[in-house]
Amino acid sequence: MHETDMTKALMITLREWWESQPTRPPVERVFLTVGQFTCVEPASLQFAFEVQTRGTFLANAQLVIQETPLIAFCQVCQLEYRPKFGLRYACPTCQAPMDDIRSGRELKIDRVEYATAATPP
Amino acid sequence: MHQIIDETLGINLLHANQAGADHNRAHFDEWGITCLNVMSSPGAGKTVLLEKTLAALTDALKIAVIEGDMTTELDADRLRQYGVPVIAINTGRACHLDARMVAGGLHTLSQTHTPTDLDLVIVENVGNLVCPAEFEVGEHAKVALLSITEGEDKPLKYPVMFREADVLVITKVDLAPYLDVDLSRIEANVREINPQVTIIAVSAQTGAGLEAWFDWVRAAVKPSQLAAAH
Numbered sequence: 630m631h632e633t634d635m636t637k638a639l640m641i642t643l644r645e646w647w648e649s650q651p652t653r654p655p656v657e658r659v660f661l662t663v664g665q666f667t668c669v670e671p672a673s674l675q676f677a678f679e680v681q682t683r684g685t686f687l688a689n690a691q692l693v694i695q696e697t698p699l700i701a702f703c704q705v706c707q708l709e710y711r712p713k714f715g716l717r718y719a720c721p722t723c724q725a726p727m728d729d730i731r732s733g734r735e736l737k738i739d740r741v742e743y744a745t746a747a748t749p750p
Numbered sequence: 751m752h753q754i755i756d757e758t759l760g761i762n763l764l765h766a767n768q769a770g771a772d773h774n775r776a777h778f779d780e781w782g783i784t785c786l787n788v789m790s791s792p793g794a795g796k797t798v799l800l801e802k803t804l805a806a807l808t809d810a811l812k813i814a815v816i817e818g819d820m821t822t823e824l825d826a827d828r829l830r831q832y833g834v835p836v837i838a839i840n841t842g843r844a845c846h847l848d849a850r851m852v853a854g855g856l857h858t859l860s861q862t863h864t865p866t867d868l869d870l871v872i873v874e875n876v877g878n879l880v881c882p883a884e885f886e887v888g889e890h891a892k893v894a895l896l897s898i899t900e901g902e903d904k905p906l907k908y909p910v911m912f913r914e915a916d917v918l919v920i921t922k923v924d925l926a927p928y929l930d931v932d933l934s935r936i937e938a939n940v941r942e943i944n945p946q947v948t949i950i951a952v953s954a955q956t957g958a959g960l961e962a963w964f965d966w967v968r969a970a971v972k973p974s975q976l977a978a979a980h
Contacts (some may be wrong), residue, residue: 631845641766646759657754668884668910669763692824715907718941721889726945736763736884742756 632673635736636681642738650745654743658689665698665714666733690741699733767885769799770849774856774888781865784971785873787887789911790895791904794876795921798824798954799895800874800962804832807861808962811869811971816855818847818876835863844883847873849888883911885887891916891970896940898922898931905939912940917948917966924953 639659647653663669671694677694702709703720709731712718718727762768762818778785788796792794814835837855841847841878852873859865873889875882879943894915896904899922905912918940928935939951950966953958 631884632886634844634846634848634881635763638764638766642761642763646761654755661765666910666913668880714909717942718906718909726942728945738759738761738763740755740756740758740760745755747814 632669632677633681635669635674636677637746639738640681640687642686642690643674646741652745653686654745655709655739656687657744658691658693660739660741661692661694662697662737662739663694664697664699664735666730667736669732671696671717671737679707694737697732697735702728702729702731704728723727762891767849769821770853771886771888773892774849774853777856777865778871778888778890781868782972783865783868783871784891785871785880785887786891786893787873787876787889788893788895788968789875789879789915790897791876794877794895794897794900795954796821796877796895799919799921799952800829800872801832802957802960802965803872803914804829804834806960807870807967808832810968812867813870814859814863814868815924816847816852816859816871816873818874820845820876820938828967830936835859835892838883841876845876845878846885847875847887848885852887863912876911879908879911883908883914888934892920893917893919894978895919895921896936898926898929898933898936898940898972900933902931902939904949905936905943905962909943912947913943915947917950918944919963920951922953922955 631707663671675692683689699712699714700709701712703725705723706720707726710721712727790796815829815834817838818841819825819838820841823838826836829836837853837858839847839855873887894911894916896918898920920936933951940947950959950962952963
């Protein structure tokens with residue numbers, strides 16, 4: 630279950646950012662993009678995040694994961710296609726191998742949402 | 751009264767590991783060392799391939815091994831018989847090596863050996879077809895092994911590992927006559943995911959194909975090191 634390590638990595642990165650903030654605001658939501666062509670299972674990551682953030686600065690933060698599909702680009706046909714994960718990766722039209730991956734390799738912390746005491750105008 | 755602030759980060763989830771891997775690679779480059787990361791499922795034959803490699807290449811190359819194993823030093827002990835430094839890293843429950851663990855291994859290695867004397871560091875990762883594919887350790891090339899007993903469909907089921915590999919070593923080919931497996935089908939399945947990969951079929955039992963693998967390793971080691979070794 631390497632999602633525990635992924636969560637650890639995520640927490641280290643977020644802590645760096647958080648500690649650089651002058652106000653150290655309470656983080657409310659963390660948005661991730663996780664591609665289908667990675668070794669990360671979003672449900673496992675959700676679970677690991679919930680358990681591992683207990684008692685930390687991310688204790689009340691919600692993890693929002695957006696999955697991106699595997700999309701390849703065939704150089705021969707000059708067309709994008711969606712490989713059938715686990716079955717077929719070559720271009721369905723000309724059978725050229727999957728070379729150029731346009732989407733699906735993402736493992737990214739997109740943004741964080743936090744609350745701050747608003748200063749009246 | 752509070753307002754929600756939305757801050758864009760756009761940072762890779764593995765940012766910390768990637769930075770560690772780049773740091774390790776910078777050290778390898780500075781020391782003139784080539785690093786290979788050897789990965790496969792458990793039992794594909796990583797350790798026996800390393801045994802053959804050490805037996806054949808230790809005259810020409812100065813090699814060290816960083817051995818990832820979840821709990822034991824069994825593999826490390828096998829490799830120590832070849833007279834090369836072997837640093838065992840017990841990963842505990844972690845199912846892969848990461849950049850920080852390999853940095854620790856390099857630190858241990860540098861206490862007994864001068865890194866600039868070495869040509870090649872082989873990292874034998876934990877047997878696992880999933881996780882090691884995402885965690886770089888500072889290698890210059892990724893070596894994936896697939897034994898023919900695992901079946902033709904494994905590249906399709908574990909595509910990330912086979913996509914990332916620079917070279918695929920198909921092992922145990924001497925067993926082909928006893929199995930309902932098509933070697934060319936394995937190759938075709940891998941090429942569907944990774945058209946650039948170099949494929950070498952070997953048998954550690956009969957020695958078939960090993961010379962091609964040794965040639966690949968010699969070519970992977972930085973030319974200046976190989977020249978200096980002769």
